Amino acid sequence: MKYGYARVSTTDQDLSIQAGALKAAGCEIIRAEKQSGTTMEKRSELATLLDFLRAGDTLVVTRIDRLARSVGDLQMIMRRLREKGAHLQATEQPIDTSTAAGKAFLDMLGVFAEFETNLRRERQMEGIAKAKDAGVYQGRKASIDVERVRTLRGEGKGATEIAKELKIGRASVYRVLSEESV
Incomplete structure (x- = not known):
């Protein structure tokens, strides 16, 4: 039996093209998700x-x-497929792990996919560095009201109580309070 897997990285991307190609390839069941592919x-x-x-x-x-x-x-996924006696196919690439050539091509594509991810990350970091140098990139705005944390602490409230009231993590409360003592 053939099972399809479709994935896009962001919620605003569309899965319909992949789903259509998987149906055309004979997949009876297709599982899809909107999640980054850089990690499992x-x-x-x-x-x-x-x-x-x-x-x-x-x-x-x-x-x-x-x-x-x-x-x-990719190697971990392939190891799991081999252990189960299952195979992998790609509709847009000549990959069929039931053949030696398909296995070799799969390994090469895996290297290129990782290379592409690393290049994208390098370009992103270069862009951020350039924006910082130009004074354009300020980073994310602070999400914790430091003065409010200090005020609540001054009222005698503990870190857990402050964290619950402000809907932040206790570690964030401790971080603010430790900066105060420095």
């Missing part, structure tokens, strides 16, 4: 598929970068 965390639909696959099943994606953005994650 929070990708519950992929985890469900990897748990569900059985010997002889095929996991189908449109492109390898929909499945993993790092060689390590």
